[in-house]
Amino acid sequence: MPKLESVRATAEAIGRISCIKTGEEIGLLYQWDNGETQASLHNFGVQETQHCSDQPTNQDLGA
Structure with missing residues (x-):
């Protein structure tokens, strides 16, 4: 059985x-x-955790 090198x-x-x-x-x-x-985000609700404001997120991360 292979040994795991990166065990948490x-x-x-x-x-x-x-x-x-x-x-x-x-x-x-x-x-x-x-x-x-x-990273571990608090579970206050999906919308609040993913987007901390009412502003739309910018999906173009390459800019």
Whole structure:
């Protein structure tokens, strides 16, 4: 059986994710013991979590 090189066991919160418009905390950034990072958004409702304002999002990220 192959050995997994990147096994996650524990994570520590290393930062807060805030809405740019309101400054409200919407999630946390975690760092795993293997060095990987992962964002975790609070579950306040799909619309509030994904879009922290009523403004439409810009889908063209290449600009």
